[in-house]
Amino acid sequence: MLLRYVVRRLVLMIPVAFGVTLLVFFSIHLVPGDPALSFLGDRATPAAVAALRHNWALDRPLPVQYWLFLSRLAHGNLGRSLFYQSSTMGLLSRHVVVTLLLLLYGAVGAVLFSIPLAALATIRPGGLADHAVRIIGMVGIGMPSFWVGIILIILFGLVVPVFPVAGYGDTWPAHLWALVLPGATIAVSIAPMLVRSLRASLIEALGSDFVAFARAKGVTPARVFVRYGLRNAAISAVNVLGVNIGFLVGGTVVIENVFALPGLGTLMVHSVLDRDFPVVQGITLVFAMLVVVVYLLTDIAHALLDPRVQLS
Amino acid sequence: MGGAPRRKIGLTALLAAAALALGAQSGRAAGAPARGGTLVFARTGDILTLDPTQMTDNESIWTAENIYDTLYVASPDGKTLEPWLATGYTLSPDHLTWTFHLRKEVRFQNGRPMTSADVKFSIERVAAKASNPFAFINAAIASIDTPGPYTLVIRTKYPWAPLLADVALFANGVIPANYGGETEAQFFRHPIGTGPFMVKSWAKGSEVQLVANPYYWQKGKPYLAGVTFLSVPNDNTRRLQLQSGQVQVDEFPPFSMVSELNHMPGVRMTLFPSSRTDFLAFNEQHKPFADIHVRRAISYALNREAMVKAVLFGHGEPANAIISPALWGYDPNSPGIQYDLAKAKAELAQSSVPHGFSTTLIVGSGASTEALLGQIVQAELKPLGINVTLRQVDPNSEYTDIQNGKYDIAFNYDTTDIIDPDELISFSAMGGTTGQQTHALFTNYDNPEVDHWAEQAERTFDEARRHQLYDEVQVQVAKDAPLAFLYYSPFAYAYSRKVQGFDVYPTGNYHLEDVWLSH
Numbered sequence: 001m002l003l004r005y006v007v008r009r010l011v012l013m014i015p016v017a018f019g020v021t022l023l024v025f026f027s028i029h030l031v032p033g034d035p036a037l038s039f040l041g042d043r044a045t046p047a048a049v050a051a052l053r054h055n056w057a058l059d060r061p062l063p064v065q066y067w068l069f070l071s072r073l074a075h076g077n078l079g080r081s082l083f084y085q086s087s088t089m090g091l092l093s094r095h096v097v098v099t100l101l102l103l104l105y106g107a108v109g110a111v112l113f114s115i116p117l118a119a120l121a122t123i124r125p126g127g128l129a130d131h132a133v134r135i136i137g138m139v140g141i142g143m144p145s146f147w148v149g150i151i152l153i154i155l156f157g158l159v160v161p162v163f164p165v166a167g168y169g170d171t172w173p174a175h176l177w178a179l180v181l182p183g184a185t186i187a188v189s190i191a192p193m194l195v196r197s198l199r200a201s202l203i204e205a206l207g208s209d210f211v212a213f214a215r216a217k218g219v220t221p222a223r224v225f226v227r228y229g230l231r232n233a234a235i236s237a238v239n240v241l242g243v244n245i246g247f248l249v250g251g252t253v254v255i256e257n258v259f260a261l262p263g264l265g266t267l268m269v270h271s272v273l274d275r276d277f278p279v280v281q282g283i284t285l286v287f288a289m290l291v292v293v294v295y296l297l298t299d300i301a302h303a304l305l306d307p308r309v310q311l312s
Numbered sequence: 313m314g315g316a317p318r319r320k321i322g323l324t325a326l327l328a329a330a331a332l333a334l335g336a337q338s339g340r341a342a343g344a345p346a347r348g349g350t351l352v353f354a355r356t357g358d359i360l361t362l363d364p365t366q367m368t369d370n371e372s373i374w375t376a377e378n379i380y381d382t383l384y385v386a387s388p389d390g391k392t393l394e395p396w397l398a399t400g401y402t403l404s405p406d407h408l409t410w411t412f413h414l415r416k417e418v419r420f421q422n423g424r425p426m427t428s429a430d431v432k433f434s435i436e437r438v439a440a441k442a443s444n445p446f447a448f449i450n451a452a453i454a455s456i457d458t459p460g461p462y463t464l465v466i467r468t469k470y471p472w473a474p475l476l477a478d479v480a481l482f483a484n485g486v487i488p489a490n491y492g493g494e495t496e497a498q499f500f501r502h503p504i505g506t507g508p509f510m511v512k513s514w515a516k517g518s519e520v521q522l523v524a525n526p527y528y529w530q531k532g533k534p535y536l537a538g539v540t541f542l543s544v545p546n547d548n549t550r551r552l553q554l555q556s557g558q559v560q561v562d563e564f565p566p567f568s569m570v571s572e573l574n575h576m577p578g579v580r581m582t583l584f585p586s587s588r589t590d591f592l593a594f595n596e597q598h599k600p601f602a603d604i605h606v607r608r609a610i611s612y613a614l615n616r617e618a619m620v621k622a623v624l625f626g627h628g629e630p631a632n633a634i635i636s637p638a639l640w641g642y643d644p645n646s647p648g649i650q651y652d653l654a655k656a657k658a659e660l661a662q663s664s665v666p667h668g669f670s671t672t673l674i675v676g677s678g679a680s681t682e683a684l685l686g687q688i689v690q691a692e693l694k695p696l697g698i699n700v701t702l703r704q705v706d707p708n709s710e711y712t713d714i715q716n717g718k719y720d721i722a723f724n725y726d727t728t729d730i731i732d733p734d735e736l737i738s739f740s741a742m743g744g745t746t747g748q749q750t751h752a753l754f755t756n757y758d759n760p761e762v763d764h765w766a767e768q769a770e771r772t773f774d775e776a777r778r779h780q781l782y783d784e785v786q787v788q789v790a791k792d793a794p795l796a797f798l799y800y801s802p803f804a805y806a807y808s809r810k811v812q813g814f815d816v817y818p819t820g821n822y823h824l825e826d827v828w829l830s831h
Binding site for chain 2: 034054085094153168258261
């Protein structure tokens with residue numbers, strides 16, 4: 001049942017991917033700009049520009065270029081980066097790992113921040129702690145992530161130098177360590193939304209009849225909170241988290257810039273500015289797939305948490 | 313090194329350059345250089361390629377210059393050329409045959425000796441394909457011969473004075489002949505040269521690691537065990553990395569941060585003279601810019617001091633010539649137009665549009681400098697009755713529009729990769745079908761006299777006479793004002809006080825074999 005559902009959703013990705021390539025290919029060519037000029041820089045002699053445009057097949061008609069792109073894609077080949085002169089797939093596979101890890105850290109961090117805060121707020125709704133949590137949430141939403149990132153760097157990279165100021169490190173342990181601050185920055189930006197949703201649904205769940213019944217049965221408060229409160233509240237929180245992560249896939253660029261991480265966002269910005277067409281097309285395709293997968297995972301998690309939901 | 317961290321450039325450039333050279337010397341003399349350690353740079357971007365014939369971005373170029381060597385190199389003050397892989401040369405009386413004598417002790421980073429065959433192969437690659445970005449630099453070369461393993465003969469098609477400066481270009485850096493038996497693609501995955509450092513790894517988009525070359529021909533160098541270049545686009549992050557000691561060099565802190573970095577403990581902030589000159593360019597194919605009075609009027613109306621204050625925070629100088637003071641050939645007496653509103657009005661009164669007109673200035677979005685400059689230009693031309701509309705486009709579109717002549721006024725700038733004025737003048741001043749056919753930086757300016765002097769300078773070997781010719785070019789271009797010269801800006805570097813012997817040349821490169829880290 002679940003497997004069939006997943007397969008069907010994954011098959012639906014193909015038309016989505018096709019639509020994305022069509023949209024991206026033609027929109028990027030609509031914008032003025034020329035990768036050959038960008039590559040040759042301020043030493044672009046007319047002869048060199050013409051020769052390079054020919055080498056890169058940029059002098060062919062657009063539909064022909066699109067056809068070349070599609071036929072390569074059918075073989076799983078995203079073409080070669082014009083600027084790096086290396087395979088787009090190779091470039092993407094390195095950069096996508098950073099972005100995926102960043103999103104994972106952000107999601108886990110957001111959950112870790114949100115649950116205690118939401119729990120604190122629901123002990124006595126309308127109380128001092130509840131107000132404090134709401135104000136913290138408001139401030140959290142108001143802080144731009146590039147600023148939060150810099151503040152975290154100053155606090156935990158400079159004042160108390162626990163983490164590297166920036167960069168991705170050379171080894172796997174170093175990579176994982178280096179992603180803590182950027183992950184925390186993402187978590188801070190998602191947590192307020194998550195806290196609000198968790199708080200509201202926790203209050204609703206904890207005020208319901210089945211919770212009163214459980215309490216009367218003598219179930220411990222901690223068990224009531226986790227088993228009856230959190231499990232029910234998690235259903236809406238998972239959707240909030242999923243939607244936000246979906247947005248973040250395209251929004252990690254600011255975090256990557258502040259922390260000098262070689263992720264997809266940074267690569268995307270450079271490729272757009274330089275008109276490195278194959279890389280732009282490759283990244284948009286990957287981003288689109290990522291968003292689809294995140295939403296799929298959200299739906300599956302929803303169904304697993306809530307037996308009333310049927311995957312069909 | 314002296315305690316003056318700010319180095320003003322401008323008319324005192326010669327003095328400054330001399331002080332710089334002295335400073336670098338005294339930096340080395342202050343105790344024996346310590347060995348070992350890795351110097352970590354935080355740069356605004358990553359390198360794009362390791363192939364010296366394919367690079368156009370500064371990050372790649374300045375990295376390559378520490379991996380590959382050339383026959384000659386620029387001196388630290390950027391005014392003369394010094395023998396490097398060559399020990400010297402002789403020039404035939406007809407000025408067509410250059411015989412270079414190569415150093416015999418030079419080895420590649422794998423220990424194999426370097427010979428003339430390697431040099432021939434490397435120089436021939438530069439113009440092998442029409443699409444190679446620096447193919448133009450070797451255009452004068454007719455043939456290269458190797459009569460002996462340590463003798464290289466370059467014949468030029470016509471007498472060509474800039475040849476020595478041309479062979480000193482990074483693109484002419486030496487790699488093993490025939491890629492040492494590999495294919496081109498294989499070779500550039502782990503390339504070798506004869507320079508002080510060799511490539512250890514390159515994680516595309518984030519960092520390049522170099523390690524010391526054990527076979528380096530300058531005995532006792534390099535002092536460093538390695539150099540790492542990190543890509544850190546965010547200005548604040550680079551500064552914090554420097555402050556925390558995670559990196560030792562912050563390449564290009566924004567000018568707004570210079571005075572703050574000047575006071576940061578343990579940090580040295582230096583402004584090195586550069587070859588960069590910023591311009592406001594007029595498209596002479598668009599009305600009314602073919603009219604010299606219009607161009608001169610606008611140029612008079614621009615307050616360059618105010619621009620230097622606004623965008624460089626005072627760390628630059630108003631420009632008076634098309635060639636920067638950091639370069640040989642600069643004419644301090646070039647009458648580049650300076651701010652004078654009365655003269656601006658007088659010029660416009662003589663023009664075809666005495667009461668002003670409306671025009672468009674394209675401004676690169678994202679570049680905050682241009683947005684600010686654009687507003688200044690807009691305000692300053694108002695008193696002349698010239699209404700300027702700012703057209704914001706992304707930098708690539710801006711560049712494409714300028715190259716295709718789709719603009720009225722635009723910002724532009726020029727730097728040079730060689731220390732001879734020829735490259736700069738052939739792109740930025742020569743018009744018609746002369747020079748590099750870039751129509752004087754795409755202004756469509758065409759003064760046959762200027763072209764004639766510049767071409768004569770290319771074929772004149774007497775230094776004093778060449779300087780005179782370039783002076784004539786500078787004076788005429790200043791008078792004709794196809795470009796309003798705005799300002800000269802320096803290269804800003806903030807680095808740890810532990811870094812010794814670090815010096816940036818006017819072409820922007822640095823010789824890291826001279827650098828060491830004190831403990």
